[in-house]
Amino acid sequence: MIPFNKPYLTGKETHYIYDAVNAGKLSGNGKYTQRCQEFFKERYGFGKCLMTTSCTDALEMAAILINIEPGDEVIMPSFTFVSTANAFVLRGAKIVFADSRADHPGIDESSLESLITAKTKAIVPVHYAGVACDMDKIMDLAEKHNLFVIEDAAQAIDSYYTGKDGVRRALGSIGHLAAFSFHETKNIISGEGGMLAINDEQFEKRAEIIWEKGTNRSAFFRGETDKYGWVDVGSSFLPSELITAFLWAQLENLDNIQVKRKDIWHAYSDKLKNLSNISFPIVPDFSTNNAHMFYLVCENIDDRTNLIKYLRDNEILSVFHYLSLHKSPFFVEKHDGRELKNSDNFTDRLLRLPMFYELTDSDLDKITSLIQKFYSF
Missing domain, CATH: 3.90.1150.10 (Aspartate Aminotransferase, domain 1)
Known part of the structure; x- marks a missing residue:
């Protein structure tokens, strides 16, 4: 049987996992986590990058960051994976589904303005098959109506959009926030795994707190505060070093x-x-x-x-x-x-x-x- 998918191993994955184990740092935010985050930021021009255990987690973090509350409306395509919607449903949002384009499964950008109401808080374009949505149209609408844009870039690593200004930008670097997947079916994998790219500086500090279970633990370990504690909502969104050590071997290739x-x-x-x-x-x-x-x-x-x-x-x-x-x-x-x-x-x-x-x-x-x-x- 020729399978639909077969995870590709470069040969260095187990070496880096072994190195992480020997280093005695298996929980999150160790050297491999930091290497991966810096790689994405430098290569693709993302803002602050935070590795997560899945793209689902990254989307859930995004929903928390933009303060989704019951009654808020979020526009997204109907032709997408359930995680795109679940992340916002969990916060009480009303999902307003948009149609796909006639020529591509991506969101029909021309239909979006008619779906915007006084309750709309965000648009979540999905870059289906790694092919860009028309981000100029979407960002212009967001600016006009004071909305957030969260790119679901689960399938879109290493793909680009050229805007009307002629500038080529990596998918995931354009919206206020973006979520990526490194599931075993993706181009670059870690079994499970994901990342949140924070392109709007107003979210950077809080994103790290939400990522660390609602604590300012990361700031404490950088010496920016003399103690850490519970300062916001959050969860355990960061992956173990075993996941990011595996991913690092993929990124090298x-x-x-x-x-x-x-x-x-x-x-x-x-x-x-x-x-x-x-x-x-x-x-x-x-x-x-x-x-x-x-x-x-x-x-x-x-x-x-x-x-x-x-x-x-x-x-x-x-x-x-x-x-x-x-x-x-x-x-x-x-x-x-x-x-x-x-x-x-x-x-x-x-x-x-x-x-x-x-x-x-x-x-x-x-x-x-x-x-x-x-x-x-």
């Missing part, structure tokens, strides 16, 4: 990993481009492609179901993706009744193909030849 993934992405595109029965990923001119995933958009749900079965019968695991959150069992009765046809369209038709570092040329030939054969019947 980030460029190599990205080159290989992009080669695989372009091989898929080249080998399947002659098919007229399916649609392919769209990368707008303002965005780069970090090769997080390669997906097809099938003709309809039956076509996708049959293709999944055909590939599985031939020992290839392909998978669909999100189910529109506005139709989920938890939320369907809370939704305002608007039709989100593009989100539903991707729910029914989008199919992800195997994408991982060790995918071989023969694997790619087999996968693409079978898809060609399926559509020749």
Whole structure:
């Protein structure tokens, strides 16, 4: 079976974990945590970076930082993972789901202003497949209506947006806050793991306190206060050194990993481009492609179901993706009744193909030849 995903190990992960164990510092905020945080800040121009145990944790921290309260409204796409919404629901927010673009699963930027009310507090764009949302449009709206922007950049490490000013910025460096994932399905992994990027200085001090269980412990260890105690709400959001030691090995090989993934992405595109029965990923001119995933958009749900079965019968695991959150069992009765046809369209038709570092040329030939054969019947 060719799996959908296979975690890639560079060879240094266990070495750095061993080093962390020998150093006698296994809890969070040790040397590997600090190395990773500095790496992201220097390479991508993020503000303060705080490693977390997951992207979910980073989103929950963001919801606390912008003081989400019951009744506040938060706009986000329906076609996303449940963590995007859960982080704000846990604080009492009302989620207002936006549709996807017709040409891409990302949020339909043109629909956002009509969803803003006096209760709206934040917009949460999701950079689906590492492809940028139109951040100029979103940031302009946020400034006009005094809203916060929290980038869900779970899939978007090492991808960029070029704005109307011609400046290229890393995804996750544009909004007030941004959340990243290093889950084993992502480009750069630590098993589980995430990061919060704090790009607005007003949040930096409080973010560190929330990160450290609501205490000023980090400031104490830097000698900035003579004692530490409980000063705010918070939780244990910081990861252990074992997680960040693993991640450090990945970061040392980030460029190599990205080159290989992009080669695989372009091989898929080249080998399947002659098919007229399916649609392919769209990368707008303002965005780069970090090769997080390669997906097809099938003709309809039956076509996708049959293709999944055909590939599985031939020992290839392909998978669909999100189910529109506005139709989920938890939320369907809370939704305002608007039709989100593009989100539903991707729910029914989008199919992800195997994408991982060790995918071989023969694997790619087999996968693409079978898809060609399926559509020749």
